[in-house]
Amino acid sequence: DGGITQSPKYLFRKEGQNVTLSCEQNLNHDAMYWYRQDPGQGLRLIYYSQIVNDFQKGDIAEGYSVSREKKESFPLTVTSAQKNPTAFYLCASSMAGRNTEAFFGQGTRLTVV
Amino acid sequence: AQKVTQAQTEISVVEKEDVTLDCVYETRDTTYYLFWYKQPPSGELVFLIRRNSFDEQNEISGRYSWNFQKSTSSFNFTITASQVVDSAVYFCALSEEGYSTLTFGKGTMLLVSP
Numbered sequence: 001d002g003g004i005t006q007s008p009k010y011l012f013r014k015e016g017q018n019v020t021l022s023c024e025q026n027l028n029h030d031a032m033y034w035y036r037q038d039p040g041q042g043l044r045l046i047y048y049s050q051i052v053n054d055f056q057k058g059d060i061a062e063g064y065s066v067s068r069e070k071k072e073s074f075p076l077t078v079t080s081a082q083k084n085p086t087a088f089y090l091c092a093s094s095m096a097g098r099n100t101e102a103f104f105g106q107g108t109r110l111t112v113v
Numbered sequence: 114a115q116k117v118t119q120a121q122t123e124i125s126v127v128e129k130e131d132v133t134l135d136c137v138y139e140t141r142d143t144t145y146y147l148f149w150y151k152q153p154p155s156g157e158l159v160f161l162i163r164r165n166s167f168d169e170q171n172e173i174s175g176r177y178s179w180n181f182q183k184s185t186s187s188f189n190f191t192i193t194a195s196q197v198v199d200s201a202v203y204f205c206a207l208s209e210e211g212y213s214t215l216t217f218g219k220g221t222m223l224l225v226s227p
Contacts, residue, residue, distance in 0.1 A: 031213050042204060042217035058214065090158065099146040099208050102215060104158040
């Protein structure tokens, strides 16, 4: 089945630790995105990538890093510099530059303990 | 800068009632795209509809309908004869021409009780 896979579904991290969230897609989409969702808030863009080996900061990139070494994969690292990392993280993909709909993964819920 | 406002935080209805979810947007572009997504308790966002700024025709898909009015910068979503399975958070979103990133509203939680 074509789609986006995020793993793990739940993640617990101790303060001061970096953690990497996985996102893989087999839709052959060029563009991939990371959004953060907090209770009662909409989705806010962290990073996005329109093509392999290139990515841009979104509205709330501080404390996060990404890589795009393969078309299918766009991992997100939440670093210790992110002051409030507990949130629901959603990965998405779409065709680049055509304003088509984005397809979303099932999300990773990160909790800092 | 673009902005999407969903003023209704939460709506509760009884099954079979009709319900309208409001969405108001702001953008300086003349070409833009509007979307609605559904987020069930499982968490992933499910695409419902995409509309471009030049197409003001209302759309109906089964029990769902959308009313796009450029004059009031609104793109409202109506569910007719609501069902318990419609319970979810619904997001309205906007993207500008050539940019595939989405600006989301804060969402409206719809609770449909039996």
